Structure formats: structure tokens, C-alpha cells
Amino acid sequence: MDLQVFRALLSDEGQSLLAALGDAERAGDPALRHGRPAALVAAAEEQVRLREQAAAKFGEFAPRLYLTPDLVELSSHLAVADYKLDRVLAEFGVVLIDAIGLGNGLDAHLLSWSHHTTAVDPDPLAVEIAGANAPVVDAAMLFPQRQDAASFDSQGEAVFVDLMRRPGPDGAHDPESWSPPLSWALERVRTTGLGWIRLAPGLAPGAVPDLGRAAEAEWISYDGEVQELVLWFGPHGEPAPVTVRRATLLPVGASLTARGLPEPPVRPPGRYVYVPDPAVVRAGLLAELAQDVGGALLDGGGALLTSDELRHTAFATAYEVIGVATHAPEPQAPVEFAVGAADGPLTLSAVPVPLPEPRSP
Structure with a gap:
């Protein structure tokens, strides 16, 4: 169109x-x-x-929105945008926001629920679609402009840059080939002193060196599907010595943060197998989750954890192991986990189990 x-x-x-x-x-x-x-x-x-197609992401707004395939595919669930708005309100408390990039979601629209938001994009179609969608989602303080990001005279107290891009055929990206490039986005946020950058969650290792030296890198999932990686900066936008890694699960609203733990131990199958939420895996927080469930990495099981205990966690689904075989189990087995153990391939058959309630503090 x-x-x-x-x-x-x-x-x-x-x-x-x-x-x-x-x-x-x-x-x-x-x-x-x-x-x-x-x-x-x-x-x-x-x-x-x-x-x-967008109904699952945008709920009641979907029947009246104007959309492009990219906007539907690359945008996150409305609850994710709402969650980020809550973070901005709680941690930044800013009045003026510059949003750079309009074609990949409704983040800028939701920001304008509480903030004066100047949004720029070089694509005239993206700008006009944003303007047409503003009254649909009550984005009263959104001011979209057609302009190249590099020439935009930023006046905001914080800046949001949307660098979500469709994955390449092998999942690899070169963020410096984007428009604007990642290095430019990092410099703009740091110059402003406060802000965040939205990226695809499946970037190849090393695509964002040192996670941009952001204060925090947050992988956000909704209903078990990783939606995005957000690099948060502030206050003052100075490069952080070490970027804190966080996994946030919605709609439950649970967050797991890195604690500087060493790699978890590896062991054979225990009584239970834990399947981590993919946001935990992307954020590299298996050691933290293993500690929380009293477990270890399952030998040959990739990101699977195993334990002899059943502990409450929002960050994994627990299964009780009901059989271990050196060959494929019967077809009626509820769940199968293929494990490349040291003494030969194994297949675990397991059934999901309800987790105990969290202990009172």
C-alpha cells in the first residue's frame, strides 16, 4: 500500500x-x-x-487500526508496551519524549497517554498511519513528523529508538547497516541522557557488543513468546561498566535479574525437569533459575534444568519424569525430551506437574 x-x-x-x-x-x-x-x-x-491477525496483540483497538504487515509482525503485544510505559513513569518521570521510528508498533502511541511525545520517521506512510491511529488509541499527545532521524533536533528529556527489524534468513543481523544504525542510536540516547532502545530478541551473539553498555538489557516475553530486547539507559546515559541482564514475563509481571552467578552444574535427570521461559534463556539467566529451583543443567539437555525438588517458579514449567529410556518411548507419552547424555542418547518421558505455591516471606 x-x-x-x-x-x-x-x-x-x-x-x-x-x-x-x-x-x-x-x-x-x-x-x-x-x-x-x-x-x-x-x-x-x-x-x-x-x-x-492483529486482534491477539492489540485487543479492542485492532478493528479500527490502520496496519501494515510489518506493524503487525514486528510490534509487541499491547501489554508489553503498557509495561514499558509503567517503567518510564516509575523510573524516568519525564515530560517530553522523542520517539524515533513509527513503523513497528504502537509504543509511541502509548507513551503519549502520559507524555508529550514527538515521533519522527522518514517514511511518509508510517507518519500518516501513526496520525490516523492516534485517535483510535487516544494518543492525544502524539505529534508525528516526517523527518530523517539523523537531522532531527531532539528537544526531549528522554529518547526512545525503535530498531526492531525482521530477522535475516540465518537470524544474523548487522545493526550498523540499519537506518538509523545502532551506533547512532546509542549515541543519541547517551547524548540525551535518558532513554531506551527496542531490538529484536534473537540477535546473533555479538551483534550488540557489550549490550551497548546499557544500564540494563531486558528480554520481555508475553505468554511464553519472547517479544523484544530493550536496552535501558539512565540516569545521565553514561555507559555502564556491566550491563544488568533481566528477563520479564508477562502477563504475570515477574522479573528475574542476573546475580553474577557462575555457570550452573550439570547432572543426570532428577525427578523433575524444568523448561525455562525463553526470555530466561535469551537473557542468560539459567544459573539464577537453577539456584532458585535447587537444580542443575540437565546433562545433554541444552537449556533444560533438572532437580529432585519441586519448587515454585514463574520462570519455568515443571515436569515430573516418569521414565528414562535409551530409545523413543511409546507414542502416547505425554511429553518427550531428547537428551544427548554422555553414555548415549536418552529420551525422557514426563508429565507436567503443578508447582507449589510460593512460600510466605
């Missing part, structure tokens, strides 16, 4: 077509498409399809 077609979609004709195509009883009527520009029909049909 180009800018001209998008503007046609906002016209009376485009709005009536959108409404009709969104009505299940009328959508199949050939008369709706007859005599209308093919590009307009295609754009309206795409909006209906994208709105259906």
Missing part, C-alpha cells in the same frame, strides 16, 4: 468499503468491488485481514 492508496482508504468511499468488507455477511458480495479502483479494494481487503 502506498501513500496515495492509504489516503484513498481514509476517504468516504474507502471507509464505506472497509466497513462493508469487515461485515462477514456482506464481505462476499461482488457488488462491493465492482467499479472501484483495484488498488483501493486490495488495500481494504488487506486491512480487514491484518486487523483480524
Whole structure:
């Protein structure tokens, strides 16, 4: 969809077509498409399809939003954006925010619920879509502008840079090839003195050297799916000697933070197997989780942990081992874990078990 077609979609004709195509009883009527520009029909049909796909992320807003495939694919769940807004309110307390990058989600819109937010993007379509979506999500203090980030005269007290990008064919990225490049984003945040950068969670090791020397690197998952990596800076934006790693799980709202532990021990299967949330794995916090559940890495099990104890944790799903075999178990086994043990491949069959309630402090 180009800018001209998008503007046609906002016209009376485009709005009536959108409404009709969104009505299940009328959508199949050939008369709706007859005599209308093919590009307009295609754009309206795409909006209906994208709105259906976006319902899981944007909830009640989805049926009225204007979307692109990138916006649906690369944006995070609305609850994730809301969580970050709460962090900004609690930890920054700023009034003016500069948001750089509009095409990958609704972060800037939610920021404007409580902050004067100037948002810039060089893509005119992204800017106009952001403007059209602002009243849908009550983004009263969002001011989108078409401008190249490098020439933008920042006036905010904090800056948010969205560098979420679609993974390459092998999952590798070169953040310096992006527009703007990661080095520019890091410098802009540090110059401003306060801010955060949003990145894809599956960046190749070393793609962000030293995690940008951010104060904190936070991997956020929603319902067991890692949504993004956020580099937080502040106060004063100075490079941190060591970046604190954090895994945050939503909607439960639990966070696990690095404690400087050594690599966890490795052992054969115990009575229980713990499958960590992927945010914990991405954040490199298996040692912290192993300590919390009184366990160790399962020998040959990758990121799986094992223990003879059953302890409460929000950061993993626990399974009770009901059999260990040197060959594949029967097809009816509830869950199978393939383990490349030192004395030959094993398959564990296990059943999920409810975790005990957390102990009172």
C-alpha cells in the first residue's frame, strides 16, 4: 500500500468499503468491488485481514487500526508496551519524549497517554498511519513528523529508538547497516541522557557488543513468546561498566535479574525437569533459575534444568519424569525430551506437574 492508496482508504468511499468488507455477511458480495479502483479494494481487503491477525496483540483497538504487515509482525503485544510505559513513569518521570521510528508498533502511541511525545520517521506512510491511529488509541499527545532521524533536533528529556527489524534468513543481523544504525542510536540516547532502545530478541551473539553498555538489557516475553530486547539507559546515559541482564514475563509481571552467578552444574535427570521461559534463556539467566529451583543443567539437555525438588517458579514449567529410556518411548507419552547424555542418547518421558505455591516471606 502506498501513500496515495492509504489516503484513498481514509476517504468516504474507502471507509464505506472497509466497513462493508469487515461485515462477514456482506464481505462476499461482488457488488462491493465492482467499479472501484483495484488498488483501493486490495488495500481494504488487506486491512480487514491484518486487523483480524492483529486482534491477539492489540485487543479492542485492532478493528479500527490502520496496519501494515510489518506493524503487525514486528510490534509487541499491547501489554508489553503498557509495561514499558509503567517503567518510564516509575523510573524516568519525564515530560517530553522523542520517539524515533513509527513503523513497528504502537509504543509511541502509548507513551503519549502520559507524555508529550514527538515521533519522527522518514517514511511518509508510517507518519500518516501513526496520525490516523492516534485517535483510535487516544494518543492525544502524539505529534508525528516526517523527518530523517539523523537531522532531527531532539528537544526531549528522554529518547526512545525503535530498531526492531525482521530477522535475516540465518537470524544474523548487522545493526550498523540499519537506518538509523545502532551506533547512532546509542549515541543519541547517551547524548540525551535518558532513554531506551527496542531490538529484536534473537540477535546473533555479538551483534550488540557489550549490550551497548546499557544500564540494563531486558528480554520481555508475553505468554511464553519472547517479544523484544530493550536496552535501558539512565540516569545521565553514561555507559555502564556491566550491563544488568533481566528477563520479564508477562502477563504475570515477574522479573528475574542476573546475580553474577557462575555457570550452573550439570547432572543426570532428577525427578523433575524444568523448561525455562525463553526470555530466561535469551537473557542468560539459567544459573539464577537453577539456584532458585535447587537444580542443575540437565546433562545433554541444552537449556533444560533438572532437580529432585519441586519448587515454585514463574520462570519455568515443571515436569515430573516418569521414565528414562535409551530409545523413543511409546507414542502416547505425554511429553518427550531428547537428551544427548554422555553414555548415549536418552529420551525422557514426563508429565507436567503443578508447582507449589510460593512460600510466605
